[in-house]
Amino acid sequence: MTNAPTIEATAEKASALRALHSGPGMLVLPNAWDAASARAFEAAGFPAIATTSGGVAASLGYQDHEGAPFEEMLAAARRIVAAVSVPVTVDFEAGYGLAPREVAERLVGIGAAGMNLEDTDHRAGRLADPERQAERLAAVKAAARAAGADLVLNARVDVFIRREGSTEEQLAAGLERARLYRQAGVDCVYPILLADEAMIAAFVEAVGVINVNLRLGGSLSLERASALGVRRVSYATSIFREAHEHVQRVAAEIAEQTAALTAK
Numbered sequence: 001m002t003n004a005p006t007i008e009a010t011a012e013k014a015s016a017l018r019a020l021h022s023g024p025g026m027l028v029l030p031n032a033w034d035a036a037s038a039r040a041f042e043a044a045g046f047p048a049i050a051t052t053s054g055g056v057a058a059s060l061g062y063q064d065h066e067g068a069p070f071e072e073m074l075a076a077a078r079r080i081v082a083a084v085s086v087p088v089t090v091d092f093e094a095g096y097g098l099a100p101r102e103v104a105e106r107l108v109g110i111g112a113a114g115m116n117l118e119d120t121d122h123r124a125g126r127l128a129d130p131e132r133q134a135e136r137l138a139a140v141k142a143a144a145r146a147a148g149a150d151l152v153l154n155a156r157v158d159v160f161i162r163r164e165g166s167t168e169e170q171l172a173a174g175l176e177r178a179r180l181y182r183q184a185g186v187d188c189v190y191p192i193l194l195a196d197e198a199m200i201a202a203f204v205e206a207v208g209v210i211n212v213n214l215r216l217g218g219s220l221s222l223e224r225a226s227a228l229g230v231r232r233v234s235y236a237t238s239i240f241r242e243a244h245e246h247v248q249r250v251a252a253e254i255a256e257q258t259a260a261l262t263a264k
Contacts (some may be wrong), residue, residue, distance in 0.1 A: 010108055010113065021187065027047075027233070028046065029050040088113055093118060103143070118158055134184040134185070154261060160194050174199075177211075195212075
């Protein structure tokens, strides 16, 4: 692990992460859940890494969607950031009820280069009001700059998780939020779970820089996402889940061999 990051180093990593959104090529971010997975992704040659709240929470023994204590999630993110030399953007869920200034200062303090903030209000069990969310996002951006590092803010749009209304209504609501968030100054918009190509193209046309989530073997390929104009791709919890499934298979095989030995 490295020493505590300086503000200058954090600002440089934020600038480097921002530049990766404009090419050359598409920014592809694997999602780490601990220091070991982050180091594996860095060793594979990725220029930046994202975290996965679902994977981090599960590795700590908690549920996703702010089910884990904030301080434990932040400590895990700190270890991931400290384990690698490349920029790390932190999945900060909905901000854990923290004020914008504290969100920004805590992430700048651990050396994060960016963050995801989602527009689900977990305490109320519904989507946040889009205009209030835009104001919150703008306040986070301003607070990060005031803290000395213009963190890359990836604003998650959760309408396609909630599935409220028709597909057309979801698209209209998602685009409204996307435009408001970009106007508020976010660097990238993340319509999570969106896989329909025509709808992805509509988001690209509306706001320019979007993040879509893929998985190995999924219906949308990296090549196709790039052709649609997507600037950033991440893998959410899918890599963690596949790794955990491998652990379960290994455990089951060892248990089977152990049972056969004791049965003799």
